[in-house]
Amino acid sequence: MTIKEALTWGRTELSEVCERPQYEAELLLAYHLKQNRMYLITHDRDVLEDIDIYKALIERRANNEPYEYIVGEASFYDIHLAVEKGVLIPRPETEILIDLVADIIEKENITYIVEIGVGTGAISIVLVRKFPELKVVATDICEAPLRVAQKNIETFGLEKQITLRESNLIDKVSETVELVVSNPPYIAEDFLLESNVVDYEPKEALFGGRVGDELLKQIILDVKARGIKWLACEMGYDQKEPLSAFVNELGVKSIQFYNDLAGFDRGFVIEFNQGNTNE
DSSP: OBHHHHHHHHHHHHTTTOSSHHHHHHHHHHHHHTSOHHHHHHTTTSBOSSHHHHHHHHHHHHTTOOHHHHHTEEEETTEEEEOOTTSOOOOTTHHHHHHHHHHHHHHHTOOEEEEESOTTSHHHHHHHHHOTTOEEEEEESSHHHHHHHHHHHHHTTOTTTEEEEEOSTTTTOOSOOSEEEEOOOOEETTOOOOHHHHTTSOGGGTEEESSSOHHHHHHHHHHHHTTOSEEEEEOOTTOHHHHHHHHHHHOOSEEEEEEOTTSOEEEEEEEOOSSOTTO
16 A cells, blocks of 8 residues: 555545544654655655554544544644643643733743643643743642653753642642642533543543532632732633622632633633732
């Protein structure tokens, strides 16, 4: 089987699973050959070696396994991150959260922050690459994200800026920090997700409780109780109204919601009142 024939076969196998089956067939073949996609075009008549390995990769993707888990890598912002099953795949929407947090860090001259739910380390890594003087404590309750994040942190040589800590939210964080950022679990436990998400990605990184916003509310309470000034979080598209009511009852200086690129409500930034955390 030639490279061209293999791609035709791969595209057909993925046609029911992927929005862009040709593109993903090419990505998987390029990964298998350790070449770029241009190589596939210029060598389309070459006989494909180890065809069974390529077929196995296509079969995994045809079974809805995310591409990122198959190749062990995710593209995010301007970097590539190691990822594996048991660790949430970073989403493009989270880049919006990072840009909002970066604006606050710059305007407020913030030097110490916490990330709740480190995952691959995507948020922390991008932020410290933007701000070389920034220090981050990044927490997670699971072993796999902490291990993968450590690998990514070491890849970029950021061990002096990012400290990983096994912790429920900010329970084990004693440092004085000025901002908390998080992409926490916020999906209701009975919400139906697509197979490529629910069958492969870690449930503890997806589901935020029976309603979905329970963990978000706990984060808000914890950050307020600690007297931290800023909190920036992602949230579900249908959580603006209940979270707005919760925060207004709690009392904060301001809350600003933001949309993702599709126009859905995607997150919020809270500025807490300083000097009185029990109002």
